Amino acid sequence: MTTQIVGILFDGLAFGMLLFVLSVGLSVTLGLMNFINLAHGSFAMIGGYVTLTLMREGGWPFLATLPAAFVITALISVAFERTLFRRLYRSTALNQVLLTIGLVFVSAAIAAYFYGTVQQPIQVPDYLRGSHEIAGVSFATYRLFLLVVALFLVALLIGGLEYTRFGARIRAAVDDQRMARGLGIDVDSVFAVTFALGSGLAGLGGALAIEIVGLDPSFGFHYLVFMLIVVAVGGLGSVGGSFAAAALLGIFDVAGKYYVPALGSFLIYIVLIVLLFVRPRGLFGKR
Amino acid sequence: MNAPMLQTRGLDKRFGSLIVAQSIEIDLPQGARHALIGPNGAGKTTLINLMTGRLRPDAGQIRLGGENISALAPEARVKRGLVRTFQINTLFPHLTALEAVTLAVCERRGQAGRWWRKLSDHKDAIDEAHEILTSLQLAADCLRPTHALAYGQQRLLEIALALATRPKVLLLDEPAAGVPQGESAELFTAIANLPKDMAVLFIEHDMNLVFRFATRIIVLVAGAVLTEGTPDEIAADPRVREVYLGSAHHG
Amino acid sequence: MPAIRTTPADTAPGPQAFLAAQTRWRLVEILFWLALLSPFFLLPTYLTLASQIAITALFALSVDLILGYAGIITLGHALFFGIGAYTAGLVAKWGWGEAISGLVLAALAAGFVGYVTGFIITRVHHLALIMITLGLGLVAVEAANSASWLTGGADGLQGVRMWKLLGTFEFDLWGYSAYGYSLGALFVFFLISRRIVHSPFGLSLRGIRENLDRMPAIGAPSRARLHKIYVISAAMAGVAGALLAQTTETVSLETLGFQRSADVVIMLILGGTGRLYGGIVGAIIFMIARDQLADMNPQYWYFWIGLLLVAVVLFLSNGILGGLDRLLPRRRGDA
Numbered sequence A: 001m002t003t004q005i006v007g008i009l010f011d012g013l014a015f016g017m018l019l020f021v022l023s024v025g026l027s028v029t030l031g032l033m034n035f036i037n038l039a040h041g042s043f044a045m046i047g048g049y050v051t052l053t054l055m056r057e058g059g060w061p062f063l064a065t066l067p068a069a070f071v072i073t074a075l076i077s078v079a080f081e082r083t084l085f086r087r088l089y090r091s092t093a094l095n096q097v098l099l100t101i102g103l104v105f106v107s108a109a110i111a112a113y114f115y116g117t118v119q120q121p122i123q124v125p126d127y128l129r130g131s132h133e134i135a136g137v138s139f140a141t142y143r144l145f146l147l148v149v150a151l152f153l154v155a156l157l158i159g160g161l162e163y164t165r166f167g168a169r170i171r172a173a174v175d176d177q178r179m180a181r182g183l184g185i186d187v188d189s190v191f192a193v194t195f196a197l198g199s200g201l202a203g204l205g206g207a208l209a210i211e212i213v214g215l216d217p218s219f220g221f222h223y224l225v226f227m228l229i230v231v232a233v234g235g236l237g238s239v240g241g242s243f244a245a246a247a248l249l250g251i252f253d254v255a256g257k258y259y260v261p262a263l264g265s266f267l268i269y270i271v272l273i274v275l276l277f278v279r280p281r282g283l284f285g286k287r
Numbered sequence B: 001m002n003a004p005m006l007q008t009r010g011l012d013k014r015f016g017s018l019i020v021a022q023s024i025e026i027d028l029p030q031g032a033r034h035a036l037i038g039p040n041g042a043g044k045t046t047l048i049n050l051m052t053g054r055l056r057p058d059a060g061q062i063r064l065g066g067e068n069i070s071a072l073a074p075e076a077r078v079k080r081g082l083v084r085t086f087q088i089n090t091l092f093p094h095l096t097a098l099e100a101v102t103l104a105v106c107e108r109r110g111q112a113g114r115w116w117r118k119l120s121d122h123k124d125a126i127d128e129a130h131e132i133l134t135s136l137q138l139a140a141d142c143l144r145p146t147h148a149l150a151y152g153q154q155r156l157l158e159i160a161l162a163l164a165t166r167p168k169v170l171l172l173d174e175p176a177a178g179v180p181q182g183e184s185a186e187l188f189t190a191i192a193n194l195p196k197d198m199a200v201l202f203i204e205h206d207m208n209l210v211f212r213f214a215t216r217i218i219v220l221v222a223g224a225v226l227t228e229g230t231p232d233e234i235a236a237d238p239r240v241r242e243v244y245l246g247s248a249h250h251g
Numbered sequence C: 001m002p003a004i005r006t007t008p009a010d011t012a013p014g015p016q017a018f019l020a021a022q023t024r025w026r027l028v029e030i031l032f033w034l035a036l037l038s039p040f041f042l043l044p045t046y047l048t049l050a051s052q053i054a055i056t057a058l059f060a061l062s063v064d065l066i067l068g069y070a071g072i073i074t075l076g077h078a079l080f081f082g083i084g085a086y087t088a089g090l091v092a093k094w095g096w097g098e099a100i101s102g103l104v105l106a107a108l109a110a111g112f113v114g115y116v117t118g119f120i121i122t123r124v125h126h127l128a129l130i131m132i133t134l135g136l137g138l139v140a141v142e143a144a145n146s147a148s149w150l151t152g153g154a155d156g157l158q159g160v161r162m163w164k165l166l167g168t169f170e171f172d173l174w175g176y177s178a179y180g181y182s183l184g185a186l187f188v189f190f191l192i193s194r195r196i197v198h199s200p201f202g203l204s205l206r207g208i209r210e211n212l213d214r215m216p217a218i219g220a221p222s223r224a225r226l227h228k229i230y231v232i233s234a235a236m237a238g239v240a241g242a243l244l245a246q247t248t249e250t251v252s253l254e255t256l257g258f259q260r261s262a263d264v265v266i267m268l269i270l271g272g273t274g275r276l277y278g279g280i281v282g283a284i285i286f287m288i289a290r291d292q293l294a295d296m297n298p299q300y301w302y303f304w305i306g307l308l309l310v311a312v313v314l315f316l317s318n319g320i321l322g323g324l325d326r327l328l329p330r331r332r333g334d335a
Helices: A002-033 A040-056 A062-083 A093-115 A141-163 A165-175 A177-182 A187-213 A219-234 A239-259 A266-278 B044-052 B074-079 B097-108 B123-135 B151-164 B181-192 B207-213 B231-236 B238-246 C015-023 C027-035 C044-069 C078-093 C099-121 C126-146 C176-197 C200-210 C222-248 C258-271 C277-292 C298-315 C319-327
Strands: A131-134 A137-140 B004-015 B018-029 B033-037 B059-064 B082-084 B169-173 B199-203 B216-221 B224-229
Touching: A002 A040, A002 A137, A002 A141, A002 A165, A002 A187, A002 A219, A002 A239, A040 A062, A040 A093, A040 A187, A040 A219, A062 A187, A093 A219, A093 C126, A093 C258, A093 C298, A131 A141, A137 A141, A141 A165, A141 A187, A141 A239, A165 A177, A165 A187, A177 A187, A187 A219, A219 A239, A219 A266, A219 C126, A239 A266, A266 C126, B004 B044, B004 B199, B018 B044, B018 B199, B018 B224, B033 B044, B033 B207, B044 B074, B044 B082, B044 B169, B044 B199, B074 B082, B097 B123, B097 B151, B097 C015, B097 C200, B123 B151, B123 C015, B151 B169, B151 B181, B181 B207, B207 B231, B216 B231, B216 B238, B224 B231, B224 B238, B231 B238, C044 C176, C044 C200, C044 C222, C044 C258, C044 C277, C078 C099, C078 C126, C078 C222, C078 C258, C099 C126, C099 C222, C126 C258, C176 C200, C176 C222, C200 C222, C258 C277, C258 C298, C258 C319, C277 C319
Parallel strands: B033 B199, B033 B216, B082 B169, B169 B199
Antiparallel strands: A131 A137, B004 B018, B004 B059, B216 B224
């Protein structure tokens, strides 16, 4: 009984950490520019396909593809940011939604053209497979790896935001953009860099996700819903909030599917709606 | 003097550690032409927001014609006759001036929820809107969309929208903001011509206009009423001089 | 620049005439509706498609009322379409195959759900609004899927049997009755919508869309207004869903799905929001294009749709009808 609960908590936490890596960039960019980027999931998908391609065609080892997934996704995203997204920062929410949904459709079609619509598996290295048994509970190695990566990233992000000059600029811009501009902070370039980093993280998340949830052209939309939930619950622009929300969502989702499979994701959506109604700025958002 | 139309008692408001309103007590009698002055950041607009219900005070009461309206929603206060204009144009860019004012008239008459009759069948409302626009010299351009109107006309439309609600108390937040000096007197002439029994409180930085059009002046500093009096009293008050000479200069 | 450019120089219209002119039927409109009758004579083999188009157009019209006129963004309006479809389908399955009363019941059911969810919808904005409409739609799909004893789940609702329409017209294989019925319903609800947008209520919705902040300052209870149009729109979407259930005699989970919610917004954007005909024109173009490209892999269909969306947002912000407006300068005062 307890081992089962610990097992579910662990799996849920690992899934949550994956969601955190996928979502945290969206949270920060939304908090910064209030730009509703529904294509964030598509950036994650790009990262997934980068890893897939490098491993299959290039024979790269899995771990080496992860930085590449990050960098290539970041570069692609910043190209989009410079050419398309920035035209719509002052536009209506509707236009932002439409443009980015359009990109989701286009990217899914392109992925289907090159890779087909079926799930693409990858072969993770042996040392990430199998499981470790601790006190009678078995922990999958890959999920432990996910946890470590996510905790490392949380430390890096919080440290970077709190203790570097660039982090201070981001925080100032999230808090009050006009004030930040007044202080001489170049909010546009702060945003471009943040956007690239956030999308890069999504790309990394997409690469890490293949082993857990698979990869197909619908990834961009399918996990977008989860990402939006993390952002909405965690509050815009909050790393800690995203972390907590992602962990909760992951545990909730895994536990729900285990104990009440008939309900599917029903419970999660209901909780989301009630939560957003009671606290439109998210559970951990500033009031 | 008549009993006050609008009364505030002990209004307090703070944002975190910043005090923006501190036990504010203001009486606005019927027919008043009061000016609210004070340096930037004194809390003038905040006070209007508190009175009209855009902000909720931490403590204190707002009374309109003797009734405590502190708990009412902004639109309910408007229905009871407490109406404001905005310092920064807050208009309907793609509605024509006529449509915008007709909308406000329909709201007052309780007809704006009707979906089964055409707007053009509400001839009384349209005529009334047109009269208001005419009285503010906007009739000639009232069929143009708001965003195509000259800036000064948009300032007048701000007032027209307020008048369409038939206010008992009108709070004007820098009605001439952004209007060139030469034209702002024109705007204030329109204000001077408002119905005699309407209580008017206006925020204005131009002291010439304040002394010309106000019968009483309230001086707000750092969220508190520093003093209140007739223009002569205020002009002679050394504390007021100090506030204005000591801080950034206005007007 | 002269104050009024496009009117004959000598007779500037009075305020009454100006507002009355906005509600007058124009020749183009009458021709448009007459043209919609042409499939009966010219394209009898396409009547089934025409009927689907009319139903989709009604759905798009319902979304235009909230999105185009009141400015409520929704990514989950299929919720109401699906509720209407299941209501009408179930009523017929349980033995009451009368069509018109089925529509009324569907409208009531969808309107009721619209009323309940409206308490949430009218209180949130921006991202939270998008999330909640999306979430409500997803909840509905999950719920309908789990309640397969009622809805038939993924297999769809089977056994819907309709009686003769008005006791006279059989729902035939060719779709004569289906198209006549759907088009008639579309026209009736178009008339209602047209009246709504030209009423004081319609004006107040435009006011909310133009400047939500100002509305309280003119004494308008914006939230109640939004709630009202949301219920009306939900009921209309329910009718559209009911029409689909009745004319196809089946209901699938797909009636509730995100795809339908997204497609309808796309049609509306294509045609142009806030102009009544935008949704109808968008639905016609979208549905015909999809029918013609039916052989295409759906993935690639969405490639072009996606590209089109990007192009519309960047270059044609008022949709196709808005683009036509710019090409053909017309009467004054078009909002």
